Amino acid sequence: MTVRVLDEVHALLEAAAAEYHEDDEAVRVLDEHSQRLGEPLRVAIAGMVKAGKSTLLNAIIGEEIAPTDAGECTKVITWYRHGTAPRITLHLVDGGIRSLPVRRDDGRLVIDLGETPVSDVDRIEVEWPSKRLEEVTLIDTPGIASLSTEVSARSAAFLTPQDSPSEADAIVYLMRHLHSADLGFLSAFRDTSVGTSETVNAMAVLSRADEIGAGRIDALLSARTIAERYRTDGALRSLALDVVPVAGLVAQSARTLRQREFDALREVARLGRDARERMLVSVDRFARADAGIDVPADDRRNLLDRFGMFGIRMSAVAIRSGCNDSTDLADELYRRSGMEDLWRVVSDQFRSRADALKARTALAALSSLISRRPTAGSSALARAIERLEANAHELRELRLLSAARTTGIGLPDAEAAEAERLIGGRGTSATRRLGLDDDAGDDEVRAAAGAALQRWRAMLGSPLLDRAAVEACQVVIRSCEAVMMGVAPTSVVRSKLRLVRHPEPSLSRPDHAEHPGNGREHDSGQHQ
Ligand SMILES: Nc1nc2c(ncn2[C@@H]2O[C@H](COP(=O)(O)OP(=O)(O)OP(=O)(O)O)[C@@H](O)[C@H]2O)c(=O)[nH]1
Numbered sequence: 435m436t437v438r439v440l441d442e443v444h445a446l447l448e449a450a451a452a453e454y455h456e457d458d459e460a461v462r463v464l465d466e467h468s469q470r471l472g473e474p475l476r477v478a479i480a481g482m483v484k485a486g487k488s489t490l491l492n493a494i495i496g497e498e499i500a501p502t503d504a505g506e507c508t509k510v511i512t513w514y515r516h517g518t519a520p521r522i523t524l525h526l527v528d529g530g531i532r533s534l535p536v537r538r539d540d541g542r543l544v545i546d547l548g549e550t551p552v553s554d555v556d557r558i559e560v561e562w563p564s565k566r567l568e569e570v571t572l573i574d575t576p577g578i579a580s581l582s583t584e585v586s587a588r589s590a591a592f593l594t595p596q597d598s599p600s601e602a603d604a605i606v607y608l609m610r611h612l613h614s615a616d617l618g619f620l621s622a623f624r625d626t627s628v629g630t631s632e633t634v635n636a637m638a639v640l641s642r643a644d645e646i647g648a649g650r651i652d653a654l655l656s657a658r659t660i661a662e663r664y665r666t667d668g669a670l671r672s673l674a675l676d677v678v679p680v681a682g683l684v685a686q687s688a689r690t691l692r693q694r695e696f697d698a699l700r701e702v703a704r705l706g707r708d709a710r711e712r713m714l715v716s717v718d719r720f721a722r723a724d725a726g727i728d729v730p731a732d733d734r735r736n737l738l739d740r741f742g743m744f745g746i747r748m749s750a751v752a753i754r755s756g757c758n759d760s761t762d763l764a765d766e767l768y769r770r771s772g773m774e775d776l777w778r779v780v781s782d783q784f785r786s787r788a789d790a791l792k793a794r795t796a797l798a799a800l801s802s803l804i805s806r807r808p809t810a811g812s813s814a815l816a817r818a819i820e821r822l823e824a825n826a827h828e829l830r831e832l833r834l835l836s837a838a839r840t841t842g843i844g845l846p847d848a849e850a851a852e853a854e855r856l857i858g859g860r861g862t863s864a865t866r867r868l869g870l871d872d873d874a875g876d877d878e879v880r881a882a883a884g885a886a887l888q889r890w891r892a893m894l895g896s897p898l899l900d901r902a903a904v905e906a907c908q909v910v911i912r913s914c915e916a917v918m919m920g921v922a923p924t925s926v927v928r929s930k931l932r933l934v935r936h937p938e939p940s941l942s943r944p945d946h947a948e949h950p951g952n953g954r955e956h957d958s959g960q961h962q
């Protein structure tokens with residue numbers, strides 16, 4: 435019988451709700467987490483002030499719906515959820531809720547707080563019809579370490595609350611350079627989100643990558659080299675699963691490219707090489723009234739705002755090498771911006787693990803509730819959490835992945851690196867786990883999985899392994915078996931938790947602990 439980890443967590447939350455039925459606050463927290471299990475994964479976009487967070491969010495969605503100017507709204511935590519029609523709701527600190535008009539100005543969504551001071555606003559929720567938002571809920575956060583410490587403190591309190599897991603299941607953390615404040619924030623997110631050190635839900639973005647080397651055409655290449663250095667940097671490696679360089683501004687403008695902009699960029703591309711280089715020497719030169727090009731100065735300034743020098747240079751090169759219309763150019767700019775790599779990492783590391791990450795948040799919330807408000811039956815719940823964490827392979831993978839990146843897993847370097855890959859450290863698809871090309875065929879996948887399985891079974895037989903290494907081998911073997919069977923490890927067959935079927939006798943209300951969905955069975959892989 436295959437059991438979804440989310441169903442098991444759900445059952446555990448129901449059992450807890452029965453245990454805490456007289457405690458309104460606890461029931462509210464448990465209900466909230468139950469509901470959250472059925473929602474898309476929540477991914478927060480965080481980083482220092484002006485790191486490019488809102489621009490990146492717009493690039494992901496493909497529309498300018500997150501304000502990127504210096505307005506008041508950049509100081510408010512804003513949720514972007516999927517909705518069938520656009521809607522903006524203001525949630526006030528005092529619990530009040532107010533609808534805001536949906537208005538666009540030159541394609542940009544305008545979120546106008548009206549008379550309401552920022553300090554009265556708890557959060558803004560924007561519902562928006564978007565395919566991406568069906569997959570993840572995105573949360574735009576105000577800059578950390580911003581000039582206004584109150585704004586900074588809000589983001590920190592939201593992302594790294596003291597006594598509960600973060601409201602976000604995962605985080606995309608933007609930084610322009612690796613700063614000690616970034617490391618400080620990421621460690622806080624790692625340590626408070628689950629209580630213990632785990633590194634499975636954060637990725638770092640080297641943002642505004644086009645600005646590296648003053649917007650030269652090879653800026654992204656330089657950024658890639660820097661990202662690679664960060665990726666292997668001891669401190670960051672233990673805090674983030676990956677580091678990806680991205681030029682969010684270029685990606686945002688690519689996805690919202692207008693015909694008038696394409697026409698202006700084509701004029702730039704048409705200039706002779708010398709004239710073009712002279713004009714693109716500096717922002718001032720490009721914006722000057724006598725720049726020697728048939729594009730109005732206002733349009734040139736708009737190009738600078740929307741594309742930056744790198745984007746303009748890149749567009750000229752792309753048009754000269756054959757991008758004949760705005761769609762071609764948009765595709766090429768998007769490809770060059772690094773956004774595809776970013777979304778691949780989000781998909782590989784977060785979306786494909788959404789169930790496990792959501793389960794992890796809910797279990798952290800339940801553990802925190804139990805330790806804050808122990809009851810007669812709560813130790814039984816705590817044991818059930820431990821059993822689930824020990825049994826659910828996807829959670830064991832996450833734990834091992836975290837250990838591999840922090841404390842180590844007791845294996846020599848080469849084997850530890852292979853173990854990390856096989857448990858999904860570079861992506862959870864079979865090919866990524868096995869280190870094969872993405873388009874490798876089934877036979878190749880099975881052969882590679884079989885060989886890995888044999889190697890790791892042999893390794894498990896070694897008398898030299900310590901306890902951590904044995905556990906690591908067992909998890910890796912289970913992952914290889916799952917790949918062999920052609921199913922994601924989340925679908926690995928296992929027996930249900932005892933608590934689900936037979937609640938612990940010490941729970942005060944065993945009748946409530948029985949999960950109504952207990953009889954349900956799931957086909958392997960149906961939820962993937
Ligand atoms: N060149 C370049 N500029 C960028 C990029 N991303 C953002 N910017 C610019 O940087 C400024 C800040 O961008 P935002 O997206 O508002 O940054 P933010 O991190 O959301 O800022 P706060 O919310 O105020 O902390 C804007 O002027 C953007 O146009 C990028 O990839 N390249």
Ligand SMILES: [Mg+2]
Pocket residue numbers: 487488489501502508574575576577
């Ligand atoms: Mg912002």
